Amino acid sequence: MHISLPGVLLISLTLYRSTASNLLHLAGVQSHYSYSVAVLIGEFAKIAICFAVAVRQFDKTHLSGSNNRLQRYRRAGQRVWSETFTAQAWELLVPASLYVAQNNLCLYAAERLMPSIYQSIWQIRLLPTALLTGIFLKKYPSAQRWFCLWGIALGVIVIESAAISAKEGMKKSATITQNANADIVFGSLALLSASFCSAMSVVVLERIFKNGKSNFWVTNLQLSVFSLVPAYTLVLLDCWRAASIFAPFHAFFSGYWPWIAIVVQTGSGILAGLVTKYADGITNSISGVISIALTAFVDQILRSQDMTRASRITIMIGIGSVVACTYLYSVFPARGSPQMPHQPRKSSISLPRFHLSSTQKSGDRIRSAID
Template sequence: MTPESELYSTATAVFLSEVTKLVICIYMAVRSQVIETGYWKASELYDQVFTPDAWKLMIPAALYTIQNNLQYIAVSTLDAATFQVTYQLKILTTAICSVLMLKTSLSPIKWFSLVILTCGVALVQLKIGGNNSSHQDVKNESQTLEKETFDDNGAKKLVGLCAVTVACIISGLAGVYFEKVLKGSQTSIWIRNLQLSFFSLFPALILGVWWKDGSQVWEKGFFFGYNFIVFSAIACQAIGGIIVALVVKYADNILKGFATSISIILSFIASVYLFNFPITVTFLIGSTLVLIATYMYSKPDKPDSQKKEYHPIDQEEDNIGQDYSVNEKLDTNNGFVKVSGKD
């Protein structure tokens, strides 16, 4: 395990991830402009990015920044198991925000599948979170400074639970709001991603690099502790953010939750073969619940049973076991049905 004194600054990694995403989006926006018009002008790209409605992307940028800080508070005050389980509530908050903001219609079976998905991901993440020692490092460091009383622990856990709950709400709100912006206009997805990355740079730089890790960056340097793995993680984070936007654009945030859940399972399975991670009963149960939830959600809703309409011209009587017969003849002059019966 790498000593904490040699670790890189996570704030600088987040900032570089946004820069990387910004560069990729600029390239794709320019490429799209060349394909459509046959030429490229910086002034036209500037006009596309800084439009009167560009301020809309400031809202999710600020919300994502607040969410990241709340996650940091929650991880620092809760044990790994509690954090991993409670943070999966973002699946349900996303669905609630979709219903309220996008008027998405979800049947009871889909709501039930989302609850199952939340439980399944919580079980899978519970095992993965248990293998993560970063939270234990934070807890051990704090315990060496002072001996915490029961009341202190209770207060910190309350703060952590409040932080993770608000983070879940903000996660759903920011994701659904971004989806609404993407689908509510004809603006290119690359321009929208560019706007989001641009407005995310300022909180990432000010609140992250300068306020959170400013002393470490000033003392050790911006790229202290960086290696190939760190740069690879930054690239994956940037590309992952773009892929999420594509999924939200052409699907929705709820389906993104299912895709993320399945990717967690696939990543853990890959870790089993690559790093000899043990497969536990908890992981198997959680994975099974995720697959069941995915199947339930993907099934089309049963259409409401339509009531049979009876019209004079189309009415057919078939009374088996009765002692009379009905003969219907259409009177073309007045459009009525003549019914003759025989006892």
């Protein structure tokens, strides 16, 4: 039985998204690790992966005639590294900084929100992305897509209200209730801030790559390299706040949960990028809505004791609104190009990273980062 690559990616990304949000939540609850250290280690991991794949691709494409494998890899590595540090590449420091902030905020929110609520609220990033691309790039969604965007926003409001009322309705002490409500409020604010960072990075990247083409793995390598500066700065701030150089690293030597968070964060960006490159937008959107539904189902089984029956029903209604509007958003055509098929889009739990395909124009590549 033949299974196509897009089908394999659809199944893989759906299962990955469904489990990743739960793993990030458990990692934050079980081990209060430093988000900045996790992001920094994750960037080093992405650099290693992207550099190795880029070198391998360049070797197969340009140096396959040489018999000396070591010399071929050395020349390929030099070529990839020179393409990483071009004159234009330094402009990526701004979107890379936005991604570092986004990833830290997403890890903070994942610890404090139920996985299904986290995934649903994260879909609201489509709204600020549409607003900012309209303001700065003069690219406005169609009327149908605006309807879907506001439907997502309404669903998020319903989820948020039901989650807060659920905690207040449970028979627990006032202190526990206040702490639970604070987690919901601050976690949601962090995720909304991450959505704004994601939208800003999309706009900045489209302006940088307006008429150019770039290799998928080289661009990811560039973003990870330039992410090291802001990521390391946040680690230094953590050390200063803890009044110790080693305090932020302690959790990474006393348990495995922080490393699970790093693996999830690193893998989600690469896997979502592969879907962006090899699958269409409908496939990616289906993966997103199925993963939200599966996560919501798991939440209802594992965490139903933490909320009232009415609140559970209300949250499921809100999640249903987000799922339906997210799918319809990918189906409806963009304004001015109804005959064109929907372009691939990127979606991820942790802080979604921008990926570039060597065969896509920049406008299509940027739009594929917002889902």
